[in-house]
Amino acid sequence: MLEAILPSGLDALGWGPDFEDAYQGFRAALPAGEREQVTPVRVVGVQRQTFQVRGLHGEQEARLAGSQRHAGALTPAIGDWCVLEPVPEGAGRLLGVLPRRTTFARALGAAEDTRRAQAVRQQVIAANVDLVLIVTAPDADFDLERLERYVQAVQHSGARPVLVLNKADLHADTDWWVGGLRGLGPDLEILVTHAEGGEGLEGVRALLQEGVTLALIGSSGVGKSTLTNALLGRLAAPTGEVRESDQQGRHTTTSRTLYLVPGGGLLIDNPGLRDITVWDADTADFGELEALAAQCRFRKCTHTTEPGCAVQAAVQAGEVSPARLAAFQRGNRRGRR
Template identity: 80%
Template sequence: MSSELRALGWGDDFEQAFEAYVAPLSSEERARLTPVRVVGVQRQTFGVRGLHGEEEARLAGASRHAGTLTPAIGDWCVLDRAADGAGRILAVLPRRTTFARALGASEDTRRSQALRQQVIAANVDLVLIVTAPDADFDLERLERYVQAVQQSGARPVLVLNKADLHADTGWWVRQLGTLGPGLEIHVTLAESGQGLEGLRALLTKGVTLALIGSSGVGKSTLTNALLGRAAAPTGEVRASDQQGRHTTTSRTLYLVPGGGLLIDNPGLRDIAVWDADAGDFGELEALAAQCRYRKCTHTTEPGCAVQAAVRAGEVSAARLAAFQGRRTRR
């Protein structure tokens, strides 16, 4: 297997899927096909990268009308390199992970109404959920981010950026710790490089890492710091409401010096989980088994172990609300 492709995140599963696709074709047809990864998405074209470097490609007309998946940033695709040099994407290889959100969710619940799925990124291994200790800090929204990442098959990592906004970030870190057991948390100041060593350690060869979070939390500054160059535009936060401007307007996959790949996403003001039922609430299920009453609703019953954990600061109210919402929909 090519080391160039491995550096882009290629693996045995993609290799097998590609070989299965080309197996029925003639040797002449196979010679024109090559696997590429989507590194940029424009309105009509896609930036792709493979053994021939980075190039531009379009979705083949036959694929467009045959119900083929629309490529997303991070996808591995089958590219037909025609004699004229124009690349045509024929197929999207099966995804290892799919980070998506539900569109059309009601504003009051932020729950999926199963209307439409928007794929944000594909084949991502780790997702950095970036927030800051300011007025935009919202545990309920962060809980939805965590659920969406877990549902995708990727691993969520929490990042409290802009650590200089408060002399003591301990309270904010403890709040993040209530969002789930075993969640990795990093405190950073991207502008100065503080705390970035732990994030750089996550970026090993072939590992794809994506950043998500509200506008203004410093995702683009983190991207530039990890890349060691000014690749993503950055902007100021409005003093009036602490809201950031959307400096990143498209998704781009970067190769990180020293290994790994990084996707910078536009700011997500909120997210509705495409399949909230798949959220992992194992620690809450275990607590619920310790409640005094077998059919405890975890609201006002005496002897509720879940409510006790909330009062002790071990579980956030936002996580409990998500857990109760899942149980209600069953």
């Protein structure tokens, strides 16, 4: 029986019984001589070829083990828990990624080639995130449809979305913008902040507790980096100017970093996302629907009310869900634009 190791030092990084069980299972499968050498670490930074990881022995650089690269194994993302094999000199080796508690991802390729659904691929933005703060501002870039897609992506990941209206100093009355955010869902928590002036931050800090991982997403220029610096109490993330003409910001955060927040909790600051397409493994490949569509009576069938529609027949027979058909139709509409 392997001795359980659940040091309190890892709790602050978001460790829990689910990761412990997975780690012990991974460790038990290693050769006897290697079991005592490995240790669990969390990915706190991602570069092109290397990863910054943090564990009981502090922070260090690591690389994905060659066996993992050649086997096509899961690539670590910011927030992942991995099994590290220390190396006497140089970067350690990541032997594997532990199963994720949550996966915040988006679909790439949909806008470029919607006619070929197989081209859509997943980009993991962050792993094992508990809360995602969707940051916006009361300016010309305020877009409820885009914010709704953010909310859907966060909910699909398994994390809890929280809406943050930052830069509240831009208007004396923010009720109109807050009212719009309330329309995105009755159960969504909404916080109003002015990060640069330190106003409204107590609501955000209340979400941060030991072991809780919080991520920030939103368009460039909404003040995510300023909010990050305010919560950390130091200039950790670069900030940039906003253009006077359209209130649009530049991408000041170019990589994802996981920070330990003073007083407890962890924070991931993400580069600005102009928009997001929800990643759904069940709808990423519509191969069977494309095969059915080829059997429709009309070549340009929209799969709505046309007679002889093979896709609608499959839906009525219970072979295809209405939700999957709706996603397929959205992709086809984007492809015809």
